[in-house]
Amino acid sequence: MQTKIITAASSLRSAIKGATSGLIEREALADLIILAAVASEHLLVIGAPGTAKSAVVRRVAKAIGGKYFEYLLGRFTEPSELFGAIDLRKLRDGTIETETSGMLPEADVVFLDEVFLGSTAVLNTLLGVLNERVFSRGHTRIRCPLRVCVGASNAYPEDESLAAFADRFLIHTFVEPVPDSLLEELLKGGWAASSESAIPVCSLSDLDILTNAAKRANLDAVRNALSQCIRLLRKAGIELSDRRIVKSQMIIAAAAVLAGRENPSEADLWPLIYVIATETGQQSGREVLKDILDVSDNLTLNAATEDASFSPVARANRIVEHADNLFDSKPENGNRQSWNLQLESLGREIDSGFDPQKLPEKLQSVRQRITTHIENNGC
Amino acid sequence: MVESTWEHRYTPLLPEIAVATDAVMVKLCVKLLGLDAEQLTGFSGVGNQTLIAIKSTPSKLPWLPGIRYFGADVDVPGLYMPTHLQPTLPLKLIAQAFARRLVVLPCVVIPAGVIAASDQVFSISEARPLSKVFLQRQVDQGVAQKIIDHPVDSQTSGQ
Numbered sequence: 258m259q260t261k262i263i264t265a266a267s268s269l270r271s272a273i274k275g276a277t278s279g280l281i282e283r284e285a286l287a288d289l290i291i292l293a294a295v296a297s298e299h300l301l302v303i304g305a306p307g308t309a310k311s312a313v314v315r316r317v318a319k320a321i322g323g324k325y326f327e328y329l330l331g332r333f334t335e336p337s338e339l340f341g342a343i344d345l346r347k348l349r350d351g352t353i354e355t356e357t358s359g360m361l362p363e364a365d366v367v368f369l370d371e372v373f374l375g376s377t378a379v380l381n382t383l384l385g386v387l388n389e390r391v392f393s394r395g396h397t398r399i400r401c402p403l404r405v406c407v408g409a410s411n412a413y414p415e416d417e418s419l420a421a422f423a424d425r426f427l428i429h430t431f432v433e434p435v436p437d438s439l440l441e442e443l444l445k446g447g448w449a450a451s452s453e454s455a456i457p458v459c460s461l462s463d464l465d466i467l468t469n470a471a472k473r474a475n476l477d478a479v480r481n482a483l484s485q486c487i488r489l490l491r492k493a494g495i496e497l498s499d500r501r502i503v504k505s506q507m508i509i510a511a512a513a514v515l516a517g518r519e520n521p522s523e524a525d526l527w528p529l530i531y532v533i534a535t536e537t538g539q540q541s542g543r544e545v546l547k548d549i550l551d552v553s554d555n556l557t558l559n560a561a562t563e564d565a566s567f568s569p570v571a572r573a574n575r576i577v578e579h580a581d582n583l584f585d586s587k588p589e590n591g592n593r594q595s596w597n598l599q600l601e602s603l604g605r606e607i608d609s610g611f612d613p614q615k616l617p618e619k620l621q622s623v624r625q626r627i628t629t630h631i632e633n634n635g636c
Numbered sequence: 637m638v639e640s641t642w643e644h645r646y647t648p649l650l651p652e653i654a655v656a657t658d659a660v661m662v663k664l665c666v667k668l669l670g671l672d673a674e675q676l677t678g679f680s681g682v683g684n685q686t687l688i689a690i691k692s693t694p695s696k697l698p699w700l701p702g703i704r705y706f707g708a709d710v711d712v713p714g715l716y717m718p719t720h721l722q723p724t725l726p727l728k729l730i731a732q733a734f735a736r737r738l739v740v741l742p743c744v745v746i747p748a749g750v751i752a753a754s755d756q757v758f759s760i761s762e763a764r765p766l767s768k769v770f771l772q773r774q775v776d777q778g779v780a781q782k783i784i785d786h787p788v789d790s791q792t793s794g795q
Binding site for chain 2: 547551567601602604605608609610611612624628631
């Protein structure tokens with residue numbers, strides 16, 4: 258079983274890599290879509306327009322090979338635009354059935370932009386689909402294959418009824434525009450990404466393997482630590498509803514199987530940060546839980562793990578992967594100045610971010626490789 | 637009197653100052669001498685016979701094995717400390733203690749064990765834009781110091 262989990266997790270890792278190729282600072286978002294899909298939960302993304310939210314969801318959907326449905330909601334969006342029109346032939350016979358072919362009820366991955374602009378009729382029908390994975394309207398009642406619904410909005414809703422709807426999305430994340438220091442990479446990556454598209458590199462069966470494994474996981478080993486985290490959060494004034502607390506166990510189990518572990522350990526508690534509803538709450542939560550989350554480790558979802566915990570292992574994993582990619586792309590000849598500068602940048606990140614006496618073994622090896630290169634090439 | 641010690645910093649500071657001593661200082665200055673005047677823009681620094689501290693934006697700071705990096709917390713922007721360490725006492729208290737001892741901010745605090753066996757504190761208020769003349773002087777001073785410290789090694793390596 259362990260082998261099947263590791264193979265499926267590895268396929269999903271390839272899917273994430275492929276889906277985020279050329280996109281800057283969006284790997285954590287792709288990680289969270291996969292995490293939500295494995296946990297059979299939904300993801301709410303809050304961020305300014307033009308921050309590649311839809312591009313990431315579209316590419317992840319394509320990479321995992323599922324049916325995809327996306328829609329930009331407005332105040333006047335009719336339920337039929339999402340769920341399908343009433344079948345007029347059947348209506349003549351006196352039955353009210355919805356033609357759902359190609360619409361939301363038949364999709365594996367759904368992206369709903371400006372999700373809080375939906376009308377009451379739309380949001381109420383959506384609730385059924387999100388919670389029960391059942392679409393029910395008139396005489397139509399079908400089970401939806403929905404793995405994950407990603408809702409996006411520019412801002413977290415202040416209206417109480419909409420906040421209740423937002424609460425149905427267990428995982429919340431907040432996307433920022435690319436920072437100044439990465440603008441060059443944004444331009445370069447964006448140019449390259451416009452000419453390439455993600456290709457399916459895994460299948461929905463990989464998701465199924467991991468979802469089933471997560472459902473079977475034994476959380477006994479982490480329950481005390483999880484309770485301690487909740488107590489610390491409450492003490493800091495960060496409240497989580499009982500429902501979110503209970504449901505957080507499934508995304509912790511999902512994180513574990515995505516890391517190749519049948520049962521979660523304390524290294525898998527980091528998703529708890531994303532269960533906190535608000536951005537300020539998440540920021541405070543990182544600070545409150547930093548000592549517990551310091552051991553967070555997930556090679557498949559490394560970007561999200563690092564974002565949630567800033568753990569040394571997650572930082573080291575990213576640096577090692579970056580270094581491997583860099584050494585693999587060493588220019589054959591000609592101007593290596595830019596490549597050398599990137600190597601130096603990694604060396605600087607290692608030496609400024611870690612205690613030299615406690616440098617993780619894999620970073621020692623990367624640092625030695627960089628040092629050897631710099632010394633041999635007189636950089 | 638309360639003694640401050642240093643502990644692991646959960647989120648490392650952004651490196652803003654690179655400090656190199658002895659042989660690493662010489663290597664660093666030689667490396668920087670290889671840059672043209674335009675590339676040196678944006679660097680400033682101070683130094684003595686055995687140490688150089690260079691300030692720049694984080695992404696421009698040079699890297700060589702042996703360089704140590706320092707950054708400042710937003711609470712006390714002029715107090716530079718090792719990027720991976722934090723004091724056990726509040727930073728503002730430490731800054732006040734330095735002020736009483738007439739240490740001028742901005743300054744670099746090097747806890748014992750990071751570079752030398754004892755604590756070091758020096759002001760970088762006199763930092764000037766890096767020039768080739770300054771860098772060459774640092775190289776000359778570093779080489780001279782090496783000859784003083786290790787006369788036999790220096791003669792051997794020169795052969």
